[in-house]
Every structure is written in structure tokens, then in C-alpha cells.
Amino acid sequence: MPILEGEGVTKYFGGLAAVSNVDFHVDQGEIFGLIGPNGAGKTTLFNLVSAALALKSGVIKFKGKRISGLKPYQICRRGVARTFQSVKIFGNMQVGENVSLGALFGTPTTMTAPNAAREAAELLAFVGLSAMSTALASELTLVNQKRLEVATALATKPELLLLDELMAGLTPTETEEAMKLVTSIRDRGITIFMIEHVMKAIMGVCDRIMVLHHGEKIAEGKPQEISTSKKVIEVYLGE
Amino acid sequence: MSRLMLELKNVNTFYGNSQALWDISLRVDKAEIVALVGANGAGKSTLLKTISGVVHPASGSVEFLGKRINDLQPNSIVELGLSHIPEGRKLFAEMTVHENLEMGAYPSYAWKIKKETSEQIYQTFPILKERAGQLARTLSGGEQQMLAMGRGLMSKPKLCMFDEPSYGLAPRMLSEVFQVIKSLREQGITILLVEQNVPRTLEIADRAYILENGRITMEGKCRNLLTDDYIRKAYLGL
Numbered sequence: 504m505p506i507l508e509g510e511g512v513t514k515y516f517g518g519l520a521a522v523s524n525v526d527f528h529v530d531q532g533e534i535f536g537l538i539g540p541n542g543a544g545k546t547t548l549f550n551l552v553s554a555a556l557a558l559k560s561g562v563i564k565f566k567g568k569r570i571s572g573l574k575p576y577q578i579c580r581r582g583v584a585r586t587f588q589s590v591k592i593f594g595n596m597q598v599g600e601n602v603s604l605g606a607l608f609g610t611p612t613t614m615t616a617p618n619a620a621r622e623a624a625e626l627l628a629f630v631g632l633s634a635m636s637t638a639l640a641s642e643l644t645l646v647n648q649k650r651l652e653v654a655t656a657l658a659t660k661p662e663l664l665l666l667d668e669l670m671a672g673l674t675p676t677e678t679e680e681a682m683k684l685v686t687s688i689r690d691r692g693i694t695i696f697m698i699e700h701v702m703k704a705i706m707g708v709c710d711r712i713m714v715l716h717h718g719e720k721i722a723e724g725k726p727q728e729i730s731t732s733k734k735v736i737e738v739y740l741g742e
Numbered sequence: 743m744s745r746l747m748l749e750l751k752n753v754n755t756f757y758g759n760s761q762a763l764w765d766i767s768l769r770v771d772k773a774e775i776v777a778l779v780g781a782n783g784a785g786k787s788t789l790l791k792t793i794s795g796v797v798h799p800a801s802g803s804v805e806f807l808g809k810r811i812n813d814l815q816p817n818s819i820v821e822l823g824l825s826h827i828p829e830g831r832k833l834f835a836e837m838t839v840h841e842n843l844e845m846g847a848y849p850s851y852a853w854k855i856k857k858e859t860s861e862q863i864y865q866t867f868p869i870l871k872e873r874a875g876q877l878a879r880t881l882s883g884g885e886q887q888m889l890a891m892g893r894g895l896m897s898k899p900k901l902c903m904f905d906e907p908s909y910g911l912a913p914r915m916l917s918e919v920f921q922v923i924k925s926l927r928e929q930g931i932t933i934l935l936v937e938q939n940v941p942r943t944l945e946i947a948d949r950a951y952i953l954e955n956g957r958i959t960m961e962g963k964c965r966n967l968l969t970d971d972y973i974r975k976a977y978l979g980l
Contacts, residue, residue, distance in 0.1 A: 516880070540912045541884020542869075588883055588910065589830075645830065646782040668883075671910045672829075674781055674938045675979030700912050741914035 506531040506663055506694050507552065507583075511561035514547055521547045523718040524561070529663065534685065534695040536709035538729075540739055544718040545698045546588055549665050553585045554578050565663065580611045584661035586652040588668045588698070594641030598632060599623050601640050602654045609659025619658075626654040630684065645672060650684075657688070664688060666697040670704050682708050702740070706730055714739065744808075745771040747901055747932050748793065748824075753802035755792045762788045764957045766802070770901065775923065775933040777943045777964065779977055780953035786936045787829050789953065790903045793934075794826035795819045806901070821849045825899035829906050829936075831890040835879035839870055842878050842889055846896030856896065863892040866922055883910040891922070901932040908939050920946055940977045944968050952977075
């Protein structure tokens with residue numbers, strides 16, 4: 504059953520169709536990958552789902568209900584959280600405080616500060632940042648800032664998590680760890696929609712993959728089908 | 743004339759009280775591609791910043807073309823012919839693509855030939871030419887990376903330090919960027935490369951230094967490192 508559905512999703516930047524009439528769905532409990540050349544519209548699609556940008560036309564539904572038209576915080580409170588390709592953290596706040604913010608403001612239920620701090624500690628342990636909870640967020644390495652974003656997003660108790668290039672800038676060995684993290688998030692019952700360029704990672708963890716090119720969907724299928732698709736090899740994978 | 747371009751001897755760098763680099767010695771010869779490999783947080787970016795003058799070492803020496811540059815400011819180091827393309831692109835978001843390129847041509851000798859240099863860069867990265875009048879913030883992540891590389895080349899460097907040029911690039915574009923780096927070397931530009939794509943990096947580089955917890959723990963020819971058991975396990979994920 505789809506947890507997220509898009510029909511005719513379209514966005515223009517001036518005269519340029521950044522996302523053009525894209526239909527897609529993400530099934531409950533799956534890891535769904537989004538790939539495509541640089542500038543294909545992948546992050547724009549995430550921005551449309553999370554309402555950082557407004558649709559020109561089309562509709563996006565979460566658990567069968569329309570979410571396009573809602574504000575970003577409302578979508579978050581419905582259960583859709585995201586991370587950003589260029590990290591958005593509160594650099595002058597402590598790592599633990601960043602995660603507490605997610606717990607305090609991202610969920611529809613009332614939450615006390617001590618409970619938020621407790622949840623933050625648990626999530627920092629989950630992403631492997633416990634030792635840094637009192638450091639300023641700006642002092643973390645980029646990779647750890649990305650992990651912090653994941654923890655903050657999880658603190659909003661999402662049912663669907665959008666990950667925008669979590670694995671960029673990781674060594675192959677670090678990528679393996681990040682793949683385990685993604686799988687363990689799914690094992691918590693959270694559906695994953697992820698943008699990634701690291702083929703080994705995306706082929707390794709995704710159940711299905713969608714490919715965008717110039718804002719249009721050009722392929723969708725199981726990793727095996729995508730990695731052998733002539734069209735995808737031509738526009739994206741190369742060689 | 744000596745082939746030696748860049749030499750670090752016993753460099754120690756601190757952030758406040760915490761030591762980030764420990765007793766680093768390395769050398770880069772003319773027209774070499776030398777890679778710096780290490781996990782995140784190992785000190786690779788700090789090492790590049792120590793060379794380009796963004797941070798200064800507490801002790802040890804950094805010499806470029808035989809001249810000690812430890813205490814020089816970044817702008818003076820660029821003028822000597824050493825360009826640093828930083829991690830995270832660091833573009834001027836509210837300036838156009840072309841203006842960003844021009845900002846890289848700040849040394850007076852480079853400013854005079856900026857038109858010609860930018861034409862070369864547009865040939866290397868045709869997408870930048872298409873986007874020349876657009877604000878840098880409207881570019882996709884991959885395009886921004888290309889712009890950062892282009893801007894770094896505008897000063898006509900003799901030695902280029904790239905900090906994760908493949909970051910956020912789609913596979914085809916990633917191959918192109920590695921091709922660009924190889925072609926720069928063929929043009930006689932020396933390269934010091936920090937990259938997380940260790941397999942591809944060790945394929946194009948001549949030599950590599952392995953950096954762990956702020957210390958160089960191994961160095962050697964890439965073809966030897968590629969078959970080293972420890973490197974394969976720790977950095978290639980094999």
C-alpha cells in the first residue's frame with residue numbers, strides 16, 4: 504500500500520520545467536531510491552513533497568490524504584521528515600539541543616523538555632553521536648552533521664523519512680556503515696525515500712528505484728532492472 | 743631544476759587546544775597527482791587549509807617552490823600559484839556563474855587574461871557556459887561543484903588542491919571530473935587530491951598518503967596501495 508503518492512507533479516523555475524508531470528508512489532515499509540543526473544530535479548521533488556517549494560500542478564498524498572498545499576511544519580507533523588543535501592542545522596546550538604528541537608516542535612503531541620532530551624539522547628546513540636552531544640553542531644565534521652540531521656528528523660517521529668544524499672563524501676567503508684544505518688531506520692518501521700549517487704549503496708539497500716532526467720521520470724523498477732536499463736546507463740551511469 | 747613543488751616538514755596544527763595534525767611530512771613533485779586518503783575527521787581538510795594559509799601551523803615548515811609559506815595569508819599563497827578548491831563549494835551564492843569565475847582571477851596577472859581563461863573553463867564545463875548569467879545558488883549541486891573547480895582554475899595555478907571534487911556528483915559527471923583532473927595534469931598542473939572515492943582516486947593518482955587521526959600512517963605508490971590488505975579493508979570496503 505502506498506504511503507506517499509504523487510500524480511502529475513510539476514514545478515517550473517521560470518520557463519524551465521524542473522519537475523514535469525511525474526507520477527510516483529512509495530510503498531509502506533520500503534526503501535525507495537531516487538537517482539538521476541545532476542540537475543535532474545531530484546532535490547526539487549523532495550522540496551515539493553516537504554513543501555519547501557509549492558507545486559505548479561499535480562497533487563501529493565500522504566497516507567491517502569492530500570498534503571500538497573500544507574505548510575512544511577504541518578507536513579512534518581503528519582509524519583514526513585527530511586534531511587538536506589546542504590545540511591540545515593542550528594550550528595550555534597549543541598548537538599543534543601538540535602535533536603531536542605525536533606522532538607519538541609516536530610510532533611503533534613505535547614512534549615516536555617526533559618522527555619525531549621531523553622529522546623534526543625536515545626537517537627544520538629542510535630546514529631552514533633552520543634560522545635558529541637554537548638559539542639556545538641557547527642564543530643562536527645560534515646558527515647557527522649548529516650548524521651545529526653538524521654537524528655533530528657527521527658525526533659519528529661516520522662513514518663516517512665526523505666534522505667537527500669546521506670552518503671555523499673563517505674569512504675567506501677563509511678558508506679557501508681551508512682547503509683546499515685538506513686536499513687536499521689527502516690527496521691524501526693519507517694519508510695525511506697532516498698536520493699543517492701553512490702551506486703553500490705543505492706543498489707544495495709533499495710527495494711525499488713526511480714530515475715529522473717530533465718525533470719521527467721525515465722525509469723522505475725527493481726535495482727537489477729535499473730542497473731541494466733539501456734536508457735539509465737546512457738543518461739546516468741555512463742560507460 | 744628540482745621537480746619538488748610542495749614540501750611539508752614536521753607540521754603540527756592546532757584548533758585552540760586540540761591538535762589536529764601531528765608531525766606531518768610530505769612532498770609533491772611537479773606534474774604529479776598525489777592523493778590524501780583518510781576517514782572523515784582524519785584531518786585531510788585541515789591539512790589542505792594549513793597549506794593554503796587558511797590556518798597556520800604551530801610548528802614545522804610548509805614550502806612551495808622553495809619558498810617558506812607558513813606565515814603567508816591565503817591571497818599571497820594563491821599569487822604564488824597554489825589554488826585551493828575547498829570542500830563544500832563555498833560559492834558566492836548571489837553572484838552569477840560568470841562573476842564567480844571572475845572572483846577566482848583576483849591575482850593581477852590572472853585578471854588580465856580572465857576572458858581567455860574563462861573561455862577555456864567553459865570548454866571544459868559546457869554547462870557553466872549555458873548557465874553563465876544565472877545566480878550560483880540556482881545551480882544544481884553537481885553544477886556548483888563544477889563552478890567551484892572552474893573558479894579555482896581562474897588564478898592559473900601551478901598546483902591545485904581539490905577537496906572532495908566528486909562530492910554529490912552523479913556517476914557520469916564523476917567520471918568527467920576525474921577526467922578533468924587527469925587532463926589538468928597533462929597540461930602540467932600538479933594536483934593534490936583529497937577524495938572519498940578511494941578506488942577511483944588511487945587509480946588516477948601516482949602516490950598517496952594515508953592520514954589517520956591527524957598522522958600520516960602510510961605512504962606509497964598507488965598501485966602498491968591498491969593491493970595492500972589493510973587499505974583494501976579500511977578504505978576500499980573489500
